[in-house]
Amino acid sequence: MAAKYEAQATQRPEAMQPFRQRMAELHRRIEGRHLACARLHRLHALRLQRWYIGDRAALRPVFMAAVAQHLGVDSAAVTLFGRKGDELLVAASDVTARAAHDLEQLIGEGPARDVLDGRDFVTAGGTDLATRWPEYGPALAQLGVHSVVAVPLLSSRLLGALCVFAGVDGLRTEITPATAKVADALANTVLLGAHGTAADGAPQGTLFDDADYLATVHQAVGMVAVQCSCDIDAALALLRARAFADGIAVPEIARRVLEDGYQLC
Incomplete structure (x- = not known):
C-alpha cells in the first residue's frame, strides 16, 4: 500500500498529492510497527525454544527479556497506567528491572513518572541520575544501573512507559529512537493485538502473562x-x-x- 501511494505521489490531480503523501507515510509507519513486532516475537520464540530443548533448569524466558535483548540493554520494563494515571501493572525483564520499578513506585519519582507527567523522551546517565532524581537516582545506581531511557506507550491515549536500563554510563545515540519504535510496536500491536482491553482500561495479551510479577x-x-x-x-x-x-x-x-x-x- 505504501509503495502504491508513493508511486502515485506526483501524479495528477495535484490536489490529491498531499493525501497520497500522508497515506504513504502512514503505511510506512505501520510497516515499521509490524516489522518491529515480528522481530520481538521471533526473538522471544527462539529464547523459549532454546529453554524448552535444554534441561529447563533456568527460569522460563519472559517476553520483556526479549525486548531488552533486542535493544541491546541489560534490563527493560513496561509500566501501564489507567486513564486517571493510576498504575495498572508492570512487566519486567529481570530482577533489576523489577527492582527499579519498585523503587520508583516507593519513592514517587523516576522515568515512568516523568513520562506520565508528559515528557516524551527521558534520558539520564551517570551523575545526571542523582541530579534529575535526588532520591531515585542514587538508589538506582546502587542496583548497578547507570543509564536510563524511557519513552511513552501511545495508542489512542497514553498507555504507559517503556523504560530501559543499562549498567554503562552513556548509551549509544540511536537507543532513544530504537526504544520509541519498540514502544510503538508494544502499544499498538503486542499489547492490544490479542484481546483488546479490559473494563478498567488495562491492555490484555498473552505475551504479558508475566506482568505484575516475576x-x-x-x-x-x-x-x-x-x-x-x-x-x-x-x-x-x-x-x-x-x-x-x-x-x-x-x-x-x-x-x-x-x-x-x-x-x-
Whole structure:
C-alpha cells in the first residue's frame, strides 16, 4: 500500500498529492510497527525454544527479556497506567528491572513518572541520575544501573512507559529512537493485538502473562508451599516477611530459594 501511494505521489490531480503523501507515510509507519513486532516475537520464540530443548533448569524466558535483548540493554520494563494515571501493572525483564520499578513506585519519582507527567523522551546517565532524581537516582545506581531511557506507550491515549536500563554510563545515540519504535510496536500491536482491553482500561495479551510479577517469585512460592506444607497465599506471605526482615527485595529471596536451596521453614 505504501509503495502504491508513493508511486502515485506526483501524479495528477495535484490536489490529491498531499493525501497520497500522508497515506504513504502512514503505511510506512505501520510497516515499521509490524516489522518491529515480528522481530520481538521471533526473538522471544527462539529464547523459549532454546529453554524448552535444554534441561529447563533456568527460569522460563519472559517476553520483556526479549525486548531488552533486542535493544541491546541489560534490563527493560513496561509500566501501564489507567486513564486517571493510576498504575495498572508492570512487566519486567529481570530482577533489576523489577527492582527499579519498585523503587520508583516507593519513592514517587523516576522515568515512568516523568513520562506520565508528559515528557516524551527521558534520558539520564551517570551523575545526571542523582541530579534529575535526588532520591531515585542514587538508589538506582546502587542496583548497578547507570543509564536510563524511557519513552511513552501511545495508542489512542497514553498507555504507559517503556523504560530501559543499562549498567554503562552513556548509551549509544540511536537507543532513544530504537526504544520509541519498540514502544510503538508494544502499544499498538503486542499489547492490544490479542484481546483488546479490559473494563478498567488495562491492555490484555498473552505475551504479558508475566506482568505484575516475576516468574522467579511464583516458582519460589510453589517451592515454599511444598517445603512448609502451606497454601500459596501463606507461602507468598512467608517470602515477603523474610524479605522485609532481611531488608532485601522479594525477588532476591525467591532467587535464593530456587538457586541456593534457601529454606524459610
